[in-house]
Amino acid sequence: xxxxxxxxxxxxxxxxxxxxxxxxxxxxxxxxxxxxxxxxxxxxxxxxxxxxxxxxxxxxxxxxxxxxxxxxxxxxxxxxxxxxxxxxxxxxxxxxxxxxxxxxxxxxxxxxxxxxxxxxxxxxxxxxxxxxxxxxxxxxxxxxxxxxxxxxxxxxxxxxxxxxxxxxxxxxxxxxxxxxxxxxxxxxxxxxxxxxxxxxxxxxxxxxxxxxxxxxxxxxxxxxxxxxxxxxxxxxxxxxxxxxxxxxxxxxxxxxxxxxxxxxxxxxxxxxxxxxxxxxxxxxxxxxxxxxxxxxxxxxxxxxxxxxxxxxxxxxxxxxxxxxxxxxxxxxxxxxxxxxxxxxxxxxxxxxxxxxxxx
Numbered sequence: 001x002x003x004x005x006x007x008x009x010x011x012x013x014x015x016x017x018x019x020x021x022x023x024x025x026x027x028x029x030x031x032x033x034x035x036x037x038x039x040x041x042x043x044x045x046x047x048x049x050x051x052x053x054x055x056x057x058x059x060x061x062x063x064x065x066x067x068x069x070x071x072x073x074x075x076x077x078x079x080x081x082x083x084x085x086x087x088x089x090x091x092x093x094x095x096x097x098x099x100x101x102x103x104x105x106x107x108x109x110x111x112x113x114x115x116x117x118x119x120x121x122x123x124x125x126x127x128x129x130x131x132x133x134x135x136x137x138x139x140x141x142x143x144x145x146x147x148x149x150x151x152x153x154x155x156x157x158x159x160x161x162x163x164x165x166x167x168x169x170x171x172x173x174x175x176x177x178x179x180x181x182x183x184x185x186x187x188x189x190x191x192x193x194x195x196x197x198x199x200x201x202x203x204x205x206x207x208x209x210x211x212x213x214x215x216x217x218x219x220x221x222x223x224x225x226x227x228x229x230x231x232x233x234x235x236x237x238x239x240x241x242x243x244x245x246x247x248x249x250x251x252x253x254x255x256x257x258x259x260x261x262x263x264x265x266x267x268x269x270x271x272x273x274x275x276x277x278x279x280x281x282x283x284x285x286x287x288x289x290x291x292x293x294x295x296x297x298x299x300x301x302x303x304x305x306x307x308x309x310x311x312x313x314x315x316x317x318x319x320x321x322x323x324x325x326x327x328x329x330x331x332x333x334x335x336x337x338x339x340x341x342x343x344x345x346x347x348x349x350x351x352x353x354x355x356x357x358x359x
């Protein structure tokens with residue numbers, strides 16, 4: 001291998017892995033019984049001390065603004081379940097009692113939060129607090145579109161991750177609508193997302209354009225009204241057998257994962273039921289699992305890896321997850337909980353693999 005070849009190879013690896021440290025991939029599946037499945041992976045470089053939680057109605061929240069000032073204050077309307085980190089009553093991913101599901105994803109290098117105003121913080125939220133506000137106060141994507149302009153997401157430092165977290169968000173509702181929320185300067189852009197897919201930077205419009213260029217299925221986001229329309233558009237790829245996967249990008253970069261997620265979901269056989277859809281979603285997301293050692297940060301003690309994978313049966317309000325330490329799928333049925341309870345339910349995710357001994 002020549003010196004120039006080695007340099008080119010190293011540059012290519014750097015470009016491909018530039019955002020691996022913040023890999024998260026979200027997908028959606030529709031079952032024949034009309035069940036909607038939203039699923040995602042969560043990657044990070046350190047243990048986030050996650051817990052599964054059920055948070056009832058009528059909880060009082062105070063958002064965080066700059067300089068340790070109080071932000072938006074609200075009393076929650078709806079119960080929800082999901083995953084939180086470090087014992088906070090704020091979830092980073094979840095579903096509520098009306099079948100609204102949402103999650104935050106890394107958006108490094110492309111996020112521009114609202115310019116903070118220390119004299120006016122009553123509508124402020126820290127980036128990691130928006131998902132909790134959405135799940136506790138909204139029932140549909142349409143409601144989010146109507147209220148999102150009243151909220152200011154300001155650049156608050158988050159000690160748990162040791163930075164101002166750069167984030168964007170995906171939201172699904174029980175009627176099949178999906179949007180991506182991305183911050184531009186002093187505003188939040190809302191993108192309709194019939195694919196139901198999200199990864200990381202660049203912005204959502206760029207990924208759509210890249211998908212069109214890469215797969216060339218005459219994809220026009222403005223003319224597609226449903227996931228079913230997209231499935232029909234990708235039907236020819238199903239007749240190519242194993243050859244359709246030749247040349248698919250296999251690295252963990254955001255753009256490559258977006259393309260693979262589109263192919264795997266749009267070409268997936270439609271599951272008959274929501275239960276089978278959940279299992280199919282976990283199988284698809286196996287393709288995006290990052291084992292320890294695949295990528296190491298400059299601090300050699302830290303590995304970026306998949307901490308957990310979750311899937312939501314939006315129709316039935318069931319939240320499923322498995323972790324790096326325990327691949328057994330666990331489930332919370334929100335409908336079996338007391339929406340008006342006075343207490344948050346906490347569930348440990350830190351349990352060892354329960355391997356069945358046959359002999």
